[in-house]
Amino acid sequence: MTTPTSLDTATTWPAPSSKPHRPLMPAMLRGARGRCPACGEGALFDGYLTVKHSCSACGEELHHHRADDAPPYFTILIVGHIIVSLVLAVEVAFVPPMWLHVALWVPLTIASSLVLLRPIKGAIVGLQWAFYMHGFDPDAEPEDAVMLPAGHPR
């Protein structure tokens, strides 16, 4: 007979939950399409990047997301790798003048960033919803709860 160790709990991550399973990929794809990650019907965004308070179709509260800097981070990561690769390939193959590089790559970088930012943010909101992150977890502490050390005056 063996005694349980901390390693045993690591094999059960994520911890068993009574909450219903939320499939990750459908939630992220719905978010990437700008739809509610819960139902796929209601709009996720109010405008270009502002996430709606709640879904107009199913009522799911969407304001709990904390996408923060992740969408621009992944957008820069993807666009940077694509554009820099293309710049180097074009430079090696054609050696165009610098003005042509600027005229080509600056608008392409801006356009591709604007095209990618919204679906990436939607996918991240979908991921957070599927994993019950932040306020998407009904058992989570209220978002405005402040952790203060014991004895700290409020």
Ligand SMILES: [Zn+2]
């Ligand atoms: Zn919905």
